[in-house]
Amino acid sequence: MSNTATFGRFFAFGAGDINDDGTSDIFIGDYAAVGVAGRVYIYSNVAGSLLRTIEAEERIDGVGLGRGIGDMSGNGINDLIYAAYTFSGAAAGGGKI
Numbered sequence: 634m635s636n637t638a639t640f641g642r643f644f645a646f647g648a649g650d651i652n653d654d655g656t657s658d659i660f661i662g663d664y665a666a667v668g669v670a671g672r673v674y675i676y677s678n679v680a681g682s683l684l685r686t687i688e689a690e691e692r693i694d695g696v697g698l699g700r701g702i703g704d705m706s707g708n709g710i711n712d713l714i715y716a717a718y719t720f721s722g723a724a725a726g727g728g729k730i
């Protein structure tokens with residue numbers, strides 16, 4: 634688990650059923666983990682166990698804003714959307730999803 638002050642501060646949402654056990658799981662963003670790279674955590678809503686982490690691509694991405702969005706692609710698997718709000722690949726601090 635993250636020990637930064639921003640773990641779940643603003644970004645804790647339903648993630649949809651990520652592990653296909655029939656219950657919705659929990660999305661927690663920590664936009665200042667690993668310096669300010671950020672990290673996303675997905676926890677089981679049943680066992681409380683960590684199911685998955687999503688790491689930033691760059692060291693100042695600010696990854697962590699996001700949530701489950703259901704099955705947007707229609708393939709039977711729930712999808713997530715998350716942002717790197719300080720990503721600067723296209724424009725300084727422009728962010729990306």
Ligand SMILES: [Ca+2]
Pocket residue numbers: 649650651652653654655656657658677678
């Ligand atoms: Ca689940």
